[in-house]
Amino acid sequence: MFSFKRLLLLFVICLLVSCKDGWRLPLPFPTPGKQELQVLTRPGPLTYATDDNGTISGLEYDLTEAFAQELGVEVKYLVAPPGELANRLRGYDYHLAAAWLSPQPTGGIEASPPVFMSHDVLAQHEASLPLNRLAQLAGKTVHALAGSRQAATLHRLAATLPGLQIIEAPQGDMLDLLEALGERRIEFVAMDSQMEELANQFVPTLRTTLPLGDDAPIVWLLGPSPNPELQARVDAFILRVQQDGTLARLEERYFGHVRRLKQGDIEAFLGEIETTLPKLRPHFQAAERLTGLDWRLLAALAYQESHWKSDATSPTGVRGIMMLTAETADRLEVSNRLDAKESILAGARYLDMLRDMLPAEVHEPDRTWLALAGYNLGPGHLSTGRSLARQLKADPDAWYDMKRILPLLAKPEYYQRMRSGRARGGEAVILVENIRSYHDILTRHEAPLMVAQRATPNPKRATGKTPVKKTAGQRPPR
Numbered sequence: 020m021f022s023f024k025r026l027l028l029l030f031v032i033c034l035l036v037s038c039k040d041g042w043r044l045p046l047p048f049p050t051p052g053k054q055e056l057q058v059l060t061r062p063g064p065l066t067y068a069t070d071d072n073g074t075i076s077g078l079e080y081d082l083t084e085a086f087a088q089e090l091g092v093e094v095k096y097l098v099a100p101p102g103e104l105a106n107r108l109r110g111y112d113y114h115l116a117a118a119w120l121s122p123q124p125t126g127g128i129e130a131s132p133p134v135f136m137s138h139d140v141l142a143q144h145e146a147s148l149p150l151n152r153l154a155q156l157a158g159k160t161v162h163a164l165a166g167s168r169q170a171a172t173l174h175r176l177a178a179t180l181p182g183l184q185i186i187e188a189p190q191g192d193m194l195d196l197l198e199a200l201g202e203r204r205i206e207f208v209a210m211d212s213q214m215e216e217l218a219n220q221f222v223p224t225l226r227t228t229l230p231l232g233d234d235a236p237i238v239w240l241l242g243p244s245p246n247p248e249l250q251a252r253v254d255a256f257i258l259r260v261q262q263d264g265t266l267a268r269l270e271e272r273y274f275g276h277v278r279r280l281k282q283g284d285i286e287a288f289l290g291e292i293e294t295t296l297p298k299l300r301p302h303f304q305a306a307e308r309l310t311g312l313d314w315r316l317l318a319a320l321a322y323q324e325s326h327w328k329s330d331a332t333s334p335t336g337v338r339g340i341m342m343l344t345a346e347t348a349d350r351l352e353v354s355n356r357l358d359a360k361e362s363i364l365a366g367a368r369y370l371d372m373l374r375d376m377l378p379a380e381v382h383e384p385d386r387t388w389l390a391l392a393g394y395n396l397g398p399g400h401l402s403t404g405r406s407l408a409r410q411l412k413a414d415p416d417a418w419y420d421m422k423r424i425l426p427l428l429a430k431p432e433y434y435q436r437m438r439s440g441r442a443r444g445g446e447a448v449i450l451v452e453n454i455r456s457y458h459d460i461l462t463r464h465e466a467p468l469m470v471a472q473r474a475t476p477n478p479k480r481a482t483g484k485t486p487v488k489k490t491a492g493q494r495p496p497r
Contacts, residue, residue, distance in 0.1 A: 049092040059113035063192040079117040102189030107167040133236030139346040141229040158182035161207040170210035223285040276455040306367035319457035329359040341366030388418040392447040400442035
């Protein structure tokens, strides 16, 4: 007969052996000041991306930040390369995995309700013979990110398609694969359909003609043994953000501007980056040293205004590479609007002034986008648009709402009530959306100005207000 002590010792030994073999208790519920929310993710423009200033972005990142804010806790991100993610999902060291994932067919990993719906497609170069039937994949070589849903889809297809070769990329993100496709170093890529419009900004020559499967949900995975309270909070959060507009705002932030530029626009811009930008780059970088505004944003603004033509002139009298009005040029003491250096420095100062005129509660990136709209409309019309937004119960601090409100400034039933009169608000929206796309492209192709070269900002403006940090990260949407 075993004594009680021996039975207890045997239980402890079994417990230790189980732990050694991989068994783990789930993480405790995230608690303010005690337990961070541990989020497993992977690199990518829709998941977790870090820019040259260390600012983190990504649709999944913003969404998990909003969830953590609701819980009142900090977040610790566990960023796994594509080749390691599948193994990490079977572990117990995370609360949720937010990496543009679908429910796992095996492994007993719990999933949240669907956040989005998507499907897999085949991407190829526009100059190659388009594939429009799955049977045509036989004998072809297709690339996908390691451990992705697309890789799993391809492996299922390979069971019935003789000679289908699958190459899984263990590092990088989807844009790296698609750029290789655009350069014709690889022939086919399996990608998520949600990435297509975003990727077209960087690889305008890619085409998707062949769906690889049916719609699939994008979910958060909660591990093999989720905390029941956390699972209930996740389920309620996802339902709420789908109903209160939070998810729509996030989709606009990442996809709202990518549908305007045509293929020819992007290809022309890429050509100008090679030929014209090198002569202007020193002027844009000097403007960043003066204002702290990203030189690539200023270059994107200048391209939208003048296509980087120093002698550009509009029928309304605005002139130069930054298309300054005579009044603005006089206020900024510009002697020659057609001088590229003078115009760029003045345009940067003007945009900086417009940003600082906005209230402190306007956060990034909306702050910059609203200032860009003001660059086109003028501060008076932008202020009128914000007043109209309040009257219509819209958020004057959110670009998501303002891009709907500003076009109303051209309608008599609205502008006749306003002291500032009629304004072409729709044009301002198009301008901002195009600049966002041009800036995305420049950020991908052009290096930032070294941080050490930037001017040290004055901690106080002449107004006595603390200026908004130019490199501030994105905030979770309200």
